Amino acid sequence: MLTFPHFFPDQVVPPERFGDREIQLKQINYTLKAVTQARPRGGMICGERGIGKTSLLEKTKSLCLKNKILPLHISLHEFDSVHEFYDTVFTGIGAALKRIGLLEKFKVFLSEYNKAWEHIVRIEKKPVSLQTEVESRMGLLLEKMKKKEYKALIFLFDECDSLKKHVVALQILRNVWTSLCQQGHCLGFFFAGSQNLVESLGLHSPLKRHCIPIQLKRFSRKECLMVMESLEEGAKNKLPIEVKKRIIELSGGYPHYIHVLGGYSVEAMEEGEGKIWEKALKNYFLETNEYESVIKKAQTISDNQNKLLIHMDRFGPSSPKDLSKKTGLPPRTIPVHLKRLEQHKIVQKVHRGGYEVLDLNLVEYIQLKTLKEQ
Numbered sequence: 001m002l003t004f005p006h007f008f009p010d011q012v013v014p015p016e017r018f019g020d021r022e023i024q025l026k027q028i029n030y031t032l033k034a035v036t037q038a039r040p041r042g043g044m045i046c047g048e049r050g051i052g053k054t055s056l057l058e059k060t061k062s063l064c065l066k067n068k069i070l071p072l073h074i075s076l077h078e079f080d081s082v083h084e085f086y087d088t089v090f091t092g093i094g095a096a097l098k099r100i101g102l103l104e105k106f107k108v109f110l111s112e113y114n115k116a117w118e119h120i121v122r123i124e125k126k127p128v129s130l131q132t133e134v135e136s137r138m139g140l141l142l143e144k145m146k147k148k149e150y151k152a153l154i155f156l157f158d159e160c161d162s163l164k165k166h167v168v169a170l171q172i173l174r175n176v177w178t179s180l181c182q183q184g185h186c187l188g189f190f191f192a193g194s195q196n197l198v199e200s201l202g203l204h205s206p207l208k209r210h211c212i213p214i215q216l217k218r219f220s221r222k223e224c225l226m227v228m229e230s231l232e233e234g235a236k237n238k239l240p241i242e243v244k245k246r247i248i249e250l251s252g253g254y255p256h257y258i259h260v261l262g263g264y265s266v267e268a269m270e271e272g273e274g275k276i277w278e279k280a281l282k283n284y285f286l287e288t289n290e291y292e293s294v295i296k297k298a299q300t301i302s303d304n305q306n307k308l309l310i311h312m313d314r315f316g317p318s319s320p321k322d323l324s325k326k327t328g329l330p331p332r333t334i335p336v337h338l339k340r341l342e343q344h345k346i347v348q349k350v351h352r353g354g355y356e357v358l359d360l361n362l363v364e365y366i367q368l369k370t371l372k373e374q
Helices: 022-036 052-064 082-099 103-120 127-147 161-165 167-182 223-233 241-251 255-270 276-287 291-298 303-311 322-328 333-342 360-373
Strands: 042-046 069-075 152-158 185-194 210-216 346-350 355-356
Touching: 022 042, 022 069, 022 152, 022 167, 022 185, 022 210, 042 052, 042 303, 052 069, 052 152, 052 185, 082 127, 082 167, 127 152, 127 167, 161 185, 161 241, 223 241, 223 255, 241 255, 241 276, 241 360, 255 276, 276 333, 276 360, 291 333, 303 322, 303 360, 322 333, 333 346, 333 355
Parallel strands: 042 185, 042 210, 069 152, 152 185
Antiparallel strands: 346 355
């Protein structure tokens, strides 16, 4: 049994500690089932930085292994040509196989492949020949996979935004994918990238027909709590409910910040600190080098603006009308205060009449300061 909960700041969350994402996991399980039926299906996992894309890929990898599907997890990079993309793919195969303990079984295949590949990457003006060779090599891997009693092969590509510059690489991949599935092979791909990955690849992307968008958005308050509760499983000491509420509000629903703030809170608990959240917040500000700037910024804001910020929703826009009801301030004064806060980049206007908090750190500092003064 753990003494304290274990959070994972700046780390990929292990599959056994993975949080919510029920809808996305249903999409992934549906896709994996389709792949095992030799249907060319995949997914594009999209979202902002720190939203949990890599952790979801790791969870997908664990689902693959559970269902006797061979997962190959490869991180891409900026590349200059179609050939470099495929060179990256097949160079990564060795490392991926090693991670899942199959490198020895595939050593002969990889050596056979490397002999041929040195010649293929030098072909600069023959994409058809490149396509034929890619299909041959992938087909060989699929045959070897079947002999090891795996139902399907899944490529998990991370950091995929560089693909938007190389339509030819995607066309070759789509053609090879379709052809191999028509031959009865079970092959699928998951791509992970920024929140506009699908749009950046274009409305007529070669992969659009085969890949469903799997959009990762910020957690709701309920989902944030579920994530923290799953991380507390098996721990003797739990985070106080008030600390959880503060973590939820400051995180704004971003998984990365749940883990960072949870980690600081656990540190305060381990040190026997009575004021857990106050200590955790201060350490967080010091670590991010924002402690002094937050204090200075707070000193430039009026009491009425403080009141507005405390009552603004951290998970969505707030309207002047709603804020007037919550704060008791005159309706005509609200837009003036919001405009000033907008000029200082503390809030932003997101649609007609709606404002959203930009500086969550500042709002949390003001919240804590207000509670201490009451």
